[in-house]
Amino acid sequence: MGDSFGSAWWQGYATRLRRIARTRDPLALMPLDETLAALGRTAETYEGLRQVPVDGVVGSLARAEDFDRLFRPRNRALRERWRAIADAVGELPPVRLVRLGDMYFVEDGHHRIALARARGAERVLAEVRSVCTVAFAMRCLTLADLPSKRAERMFLERIPLADTDRTDLWLDDPADWFRLADSAEAWGFRQTLRGRVLRDRAELARAWWHEEVRPVVERVRNRETGAAPREIAVYVSYGLDHV
Numbered sequence: 207m208g209d210s211f212g213s214a215w216w217q218g219y220a221t222r223l224r225r226i227a228r229t230r231d232p233l234a235l236m237p238l239d240e241t242l243a244a245l246g247r248t249a250e251t252y253e254g255l256r257q258v259p260v261d262g263v264v265g266s267l268a269r270a271e272d273f274d275r276l277f278r279p280r281n282r283a284l285r286e287r288w289r290a291i292a293d294a295v296g297e298l299p300p301v302r303l304v305r306l307g308d309m310y311f312v313e314d315g316h317h318r319i320a321l322a323r324a325r326g327a328e329r330v331l332a333e334v335r336s337v338c339t340v341a342f343a344m345r346c347l348t349l350a351d352l353p354s355k356r357a358e359r360m361f362l363e364r365i366p367l368a369d370t371d372r373t374d375l376w377l378d379d380p381a382d383w384f385r386l387a388d389s390a391e392a393w394g395f396r397q398t399l400r401g402r403v404l405r406d407r408a409e410l411a412r413a414w415w416h417e418e419v420r421p422v423v424e425r426v427r428n429r430e431t432g433a434a435p436r437e438i439a440v441y442v443s444y445g446l447d448h449v
Contacts (some may be wrong), residue, residue, distance in 0.1 A: 238267030240309040245358040246340030253334040265311035277320040300331040307343030357383035365411045
């Protein structure tokens, strides 16, 4: 498979993603559209009014250039609006947020979030709608991680693991996701050569995960200490080159 057009294309694409990652600002506020493009949108639900952890609010729908990731203002023109909200009397209205996994993006209420952070508040009242994604959105994600998450999303479109297995996936190098997808498909092809019927990609993903990945991970963790904490990282480090 190493000399196939597909393998060569994926390697080149992974190189472009790595180059993009190196240029990203780690303190930038996450833009919702770019994050969704990387993770892949699947469905949307309305969650209603609830208390949300302030430190989970790390992105914006339309004002990613005005604040940094800690909601410190980057635009001096925001001064008057900041002061007006800071001096307001009475209870401020709830902010409006969009949730991806355990990340929140501001739809309305950027200054209220900024002031809540500046005042050390732990939670804020918010009206929340949730968007489900192909790749799981972790709060620790930065712009530099999006190329790898984009590669993860492309992997999951080829190898659709169950939702319970997606939340703990993490690989730093986009190329590893493409190698992993090739390996999983090759494993499934070998199964069919032995007469096994895998009806669809979901069945392939489930069988590969439980019959190939998990046994390798268990062998490694029983033999060594200090192995990578996430199963997929253990498999890439110790099992991918031996399948």
